[in-house]
Amino acid sequence: MRREGSKLSIAESVLPETRQFISGNMAVAQAARDANVKVAAAYPGTPSTEILEYVAGFPEIYSEWSINEKVSLEVAIGASMAGSRALCAMKHVGMNVASDAFMTQTLIGAVGGLVIVVADDVGLSSSQNEQDSRYWGRFAHLPVLEPSDAQEAYDFTRAAFALSEQYEVPVIVRLTTRICHVKGVVVNKEAESHETRGFVKDPSRLVMVPGNAKGRIPKMMARDLALKACSEENDLNIIESGTDTEVGFITSGAAYFHVKEAFPDAPVLKLGFSHPAPIEKIRAFSQTVEKLVVIEEVEPLLETELRAANIEVYGKDIVPKIGELSPPVIQPAINNLLGKAGEYNNIIPAQNIFPRPPTMCVACPHLGIYYCLSHIKNTIIAGDIGCYTLGAGHPWNALDTCISMGASLSVAQGIDKGRGESDQNKNVLAVIGDSTFLHMGMQGLLDITYNKGNVTILLLDNRAVGMTGGQNAPSSGINLQGQETSQVDFRKLCEALGVKPERIREVNPYEMPTLFKALREEVKIKEPSVIITNQPCVLTERYSKLPPLKVDDDKCTGCGNCLDVGCPAITVTRRETVIKPNGKEKELAFVQIDTAACTGCDLCTKPCAPDAIIPARNISCDQLTNAVEVK
Numbered sequence: 001m002r003r004e005g006s007k008l009s010i011a012e013s014v015l016p017e018t019r020q021f022i023s024g025n026m027a028v029a030q031a032a033r034d035a036n037v038k039v040a041a042a043y044p045g046t047p048s049t050e051i052l053e054y055v056a057g058f059p060e061i062y063s064e065w066s067i068n069e070k071v072s073l074e075v076a077i078g079a080s081m082a083g084s085r086a087l088c089a090m091k092h093v094g095m096n097v098a099s100d101a102f103m104t105q106t107l108i109g110a111v112g113g114l115v116i117v118v119a120d121d122v123g124l125s126s127s128q129n130e131q132d133s134r135y136w137g138r139f140a141h142l143p144v145l146e147p148s149d150a151q152e153a154y155d156f157t158r159a160a161f162a163l164s165e166q167y168e169v170p171v172i173v174r175l176t177t178r179i180c181h182v183k184g185v186v187v188n189k190e191a192e193s194h195e196t197r198g199f200v201k202d203p204s205r206l207v208m209v210p211g212n213a214k215g216r217i218p219k220m221m222a223r224d225l226a227l228k229a230c231s232e233e234n235d236l237n238i239i240e241s242g243t244d245t246e247v248g249f250i251t252s253g254a255a256y257f258h259v260k261e262a263f264p265d266a267p268v269l270k271l272g273f274s275h276p277a278p279i280e281k282i283r284a285f286s287q288t289v290e291k292l293v294v295i296e297e298v299e300p301l302l303e304t305e306l307r308a309a310n311i312e313v314y315g316k317d318i319v320p321k322i323g324e325l326s327p328p329v330i331q332p333a334i335n336n337l338l339g340k341a342g343e344y345n346n347i348i349p350a351q352n353i354f355p356r357p358p359t360m361c362v363a364c365p366h367l368g369i370y371y372c373l374s375h376i377k378n379t380i381i382a383g384d385i386g387c388y389t390l391g392a393g394h395p396w397n398a399l400d401t402c403i404s405m406g407a408s409l410s411v412a413q414g415i416d417k418g419r420g421e422s423d424q425n426k427n428v429l430a431v432i433g434d435s436t437f438l439h440m441g442m443q444g445l446l447d448i449t450y451n452k453g454n455v456t457i458l459l460l461d462n463r464a465v466g467m468t469g470g471q472n473a474p475s476s477g478i479n480l481q482g483q484e485t486s487q488v489d490f491r492k493l494c495e496a497l498g499v500k501p502e503r504i505r506e507v508n509p510y511e512m513p514t515l516f517k518a519l520r521e522e523v524k525i526k527e528p529s530v531i532i533t534n535q536p537c538v539l540t541e542r543y544s545k546l547p548p549l550k551v552d553d554d555k556c557t558g559c560g561n562c563l564d565v566g567c568p569a570i571t572v573t574r575r576e577t578v579i580k581p582n583g584k585e586k587e588l589a590f591v592q593i594d595t596a597a598c599t600g601c602d603l604c605t606k607p608c609a610p611d612a613i614i615p616a617r618n619i620s621c622d623q624l625t626n627a628v629e630v631k
């Protein structure tokens with residue numbers, strides 16, 4: 001399946017050279033090291049995950065996988081209050097989770113430099129929505145810096161710490177997928193020293209009760225004015241003159257390079273310090289071009305601000321609001337504006353890439369679970385975010401809802417309480433992964449037990465954050481540095497959250513009949529129940545492979561039942577339509593197993609009626625047990 005990210009070894013992340021070919025994420029990590037950051041915290045999420053994985057390679061920085069983004073921001077805030085430099089990284093939706101702390105921290109500001117790196121998944125390559133994190137700067141009165149490549153990711157992160165301390169303000173560094181993952185040459189600057197000032201008691205600033213918070217608002221307003229003046233003069237906002245002034249561009253982030261590629265001769269005002277925007281600089285720039293176009297990825301933020309400042313601009317009226325604004329997107333739009341013909345003149349012809357829809361991994365323990373869920377009747381299934389969201393797709397089509405991390409339980413509770421006549425006899429089930437449960441799902445379970453809900457929870461504990469590349473979490477009992485630490489006991493946790501001990505079961509998801517029976521029994525019982533599945537993610541060291549299987553062509557009847565498991569190691573070799581004795585047509589699908597990919601998990605043998613799936617090598621049948629946890 002398509003993973004949100006990848007796990008990086010610590011050794012891989014430490015590169016001592018000062019001139020390197022690295023990604024934006026790695027550049028941010030190195031900038032944190034060179035800025036003498038003391039604490040870095042994050043919760044994984046594409047496209048920002050690798051930042052902390054790289055930071056973990058620098059033992060001089062305390063780094064942690066926090067259980068969610070709010071916690072990671074609060075850890076960073078605490079470190080800043082202690083007078084140290086702190087970094088917090090997250091994907092765009094993480095800011096929604098962190099926003100409660102974030103929106104008040106702006107009143108406190110920063111003591112030690114506090115930098116929040118937010119990575120927007122422009123084009124939704126791996127996210128539940130597309131959001132523009134630049135809004136948070138406007139909402140919380142904070143500066144936003146927007147690098148355009150890996151070198152700038154390094155430089156701007158360094159600049160962000162300086163800015164943060166100069167104006168005592170948390171600073172947002174907004175990245176996008178393209179900046180995070182694309183590599184470029186990065187030259188490091190000399191590392192700076194930073195003295196931790198120590199925690200200074202100052203309740204009027206650090207204790208945000210109404211009386212104190214009111215006093216901080218005028219300070220924030222004064223800070224706004226100072227930041228605005230700083231942006232007007234800042235050398236992160238640069239004008240690049242051009243020979244063709246028919247159209248000029250204001251742009252930021254990855255879109256800057258797209259503009260340069262599509263219109264190399266046009267004047268460009270590149271905003272690195274994009275909020276507060278340097279309105280007067282932009283006004284002066286607008287006088288130098290015939291038409292002014294704002295090329296900004298996702299929302300028309302700057303465009304709206306410029307219109308309010310009475311500066312005539314084009315923007316989302318001519319370019320799309322969704323996805324990346326690449327040269328093939330912007331060039332025809334601008335040509336159209338200028339009344340010129342011409343499609344995108346691409347120098348490198350577009351490659352036809354074979355479509356690869358996301359799917360679960362070979363032998364993933366979720367496969368058997370979804371096989372069961374796709375066969376369970378009369379049940380509304382609230383889904384959540386993780387590898388198991390793929391259960392919404394082919395061949396399982398098992399999920400009825402999916403919104404945000406942790407929502408499955410509370411949504412299920414709402415479905416239970418809000419059900420109408422037609423749903424009275426339906427069962428309500430929530431499916432959630434271990435990391436997602438710890439991130440934001442636990443509260444939903446407490447809500448269900450406290451408010452006497454009738455929901456069955458299927459907690460898929462694979463001891464890893466599978467979706468983002470198999471990172472550790474409190475469920476793995478191993479921390480970001482790879483050290484052993486406390487491992488959460490889900491049974492005890494669910495009990496503590498109010499589930500009766502007899503309503504908590506632990507099941508091996510490779511034992512499909514047992515799982516199916518447990519599901520059928522628990523959904524019928526009219527009180528909260530939890531089924532915990534307990535086999536590890538196949539991408540982790542905990543998973544042990546078994547000898548592969550193959551299809552015995554002489555026995556395969558083409559029933560296609562094995563395909564319903566959804567394992568990508570099974571592929572159809574031939575389809576045939578036959579007429580059944582009752583005269584109806586039946587589609588047959590003859591299959592093969594990719595033995596190089598197969599890990600012998602045995603799931604596909606369960607629905608195979610003719611026992612046509614057999615060991616690929618000459619091994620005895622008792623070696624064909626289920627995959628087991630080795631550690």
Ligand SMILES: Cc1ncc(C[n+]2csc(CCOP(=O)(O)OP(=O)(O)O)c2C)c(N)n1
Pocket residue numbers: 043044045046091093094097127128385386387388405432433434435436437460462464465466467468537
């Ligand atoms: C608020 C938010 N933070 C982070 C993510 C990125 N993300 C998607 S699913 C997921 C966790 C998946 O782990 P788990 O629940 O254990 O399920 P698994 O993928 O292992 O099956 C994460 C971190 C996100 N989508 N939303």
